[in-house]
Amino acid sequence: MSHTAAAAARQLAFYATPSHECSYLPERRAVTLFADPHTPMSNTLYTELAHYGFRRSGAYVYRPRCQRCDACLAVRIPVAEFQPDRSQRRTWERNRDLEVIVREGLFDEEHFTLYKRYTQTRHAGGGMDSDSPTQYRQFLLASWADLRFVEFRKDGRLLAVAVVDYLHDALSAVYTFFDPEEGSRGLGVLAVLWQVAEARRLGLPWLYLGYLIKESPKMSYKVRYRPLEAFIKGSWQRLP
Secondary structure, eight states: OOHHHHHHHHHOOEEEOOOEEOSSOTTSEEOEEEEOTTSOOOHHHHHHHHTTTOEEETTEEEEEOOSSOOOOEEEEEETTTOOOOHHHHHHHHHTTTOEEEEEESSOOHHHHHHHHHHHHHHSTTSSGGGOOHHHHHHHHOOTTSOEEEEEEEETTEEEEEEEEEEOSSEEEEEEEEEOGGGGGGOHHHHHHHHHHHHHHHHTOOEEEEEEEOTTOTTTGGGGGSSSOEEEETTEEEEOO
């Protein structure tokens, strides 16, 4: 990354939210640190911030900064060293009948329809199941981001979509949603494996997976991708 981007990241203002209920560990309180939303963001600057454990939700760039909790660990896969386990290899083979199509990062009605089916099944009552097209855009899109919607189709039928940010030196898995009736295919795992393969194809060293929370069933699955690096106390460290 250029010295210009690193300098811009150091000069960027950050704002912490008031303490609020944690989305993943409801018995705990959380604080979120946001990059100044009034400062123009770019893919170059975001690439630099990702080195420090930040990720985006829509156009907002953030990371957890809780006072008495460090359960959220930013993690990434060093893709050159990644070796799928037996279950992951079976998932890859099981889905060789799917067609993969990479689309521009734009709103698509077919994608949104699948997203609604997914959230109404997997996140019922959590708020996401009532998202409107506007909320969907605010969650996944950002005008400054270099993002793609990766489709997985069977005989033309859309089964899954992986939203992926293309950073200068990595890919970043933003979100994946899929047909809830196709759970046996392991489409969430497939999406990660495809992104690993895509990063390798592009010669990028990392795939960012967001935050690992070992105590949260929804976020603990990331530990199954090995090797895995976590941003701990200011540096990236290999998890045992």
